[in-house]
Amino acid sequence: MKRFKIILLMCYLTFFKLSFSDGNNNMKPPIPLPPEITENVNNDFKVPEIKKYGEDIDGDDLRYLEKTYTVMMEAKVNVFIPLEVISDVDIETIIVDNQIKEIPFEIELNRTPEKKDHYSLKYSESIIDIDRDGKPDTYISSPQYINEKISKDNYVKIYGENISKEGKHNKTIYVTVEIGE
Structure with a gap:
């Protein structure tokens, strides 16, 4: 029973922890790097500034890195239980002469x-x-x-x-x- 619970937990972790880019399963292409980064690859590397909350943000500048959704799935697992002997046998007898x-x-x-x-x-x-x-x-x-x-x-x-x-x-x-x- 303990093995079954462990297998079931592993299936849960495998099948229920899924993330998608959006709800329609349409994968978005990767976002290209800004020109400030690509120009300075071999030179001094500079990270572009991050805009602070409250500053004006254009709709084009706003990027969503990842969206996550919870997906409910059902998993069925075949568990094989090996064939085992479950009884003990005690044999007691008395042997006389050449019996x-x-x-x-x-x-x-x-x-x-x-x-x-x-x-x-x-x-x-x-x-x-x-x-x-x-x-x-x-x-x-x-x-x-x-x-x-x-x-x-x-x-x-x-x-x-x-x-x-x-x-x-x-x-x-x-x-x-x-x-x-």
Whole structure:
């Protein structure tokens, strides 16, 4: 929401701060320099005197440098919100001896993907050695593409025969959304 407000403010500053020469969009040609200035370009430069308020000013001598107008416009902005994982998954299980466990889990995204077969889940690790003994024992698998807001059919498969150290083992895995191949 903060990004949207910043983008909207930038659009306001860009589109609403316009100035025109006059209301009819007729651009006036630039005013030529007086001869006193052009004659003394290479010599001593003298600035012509500015007439003071109350002195007689001919209509031809009066020059308007700029007229400004306030213009009201409407701006529409397309804001792209990236596809992100918004759920945390905690998996706890007990493995006894050479058991093989397949644990399903779901991952929730912030919105439904707008393109089918375009986005996939990317794990920081998908083959894990949970007890750090040198043999991989835990595998994470997901469907090739995610097409729904809630991604189902994700599994953690644990092979008990490859776990050699008893005790409680913890591992943190980060999940991101990537454009599929």
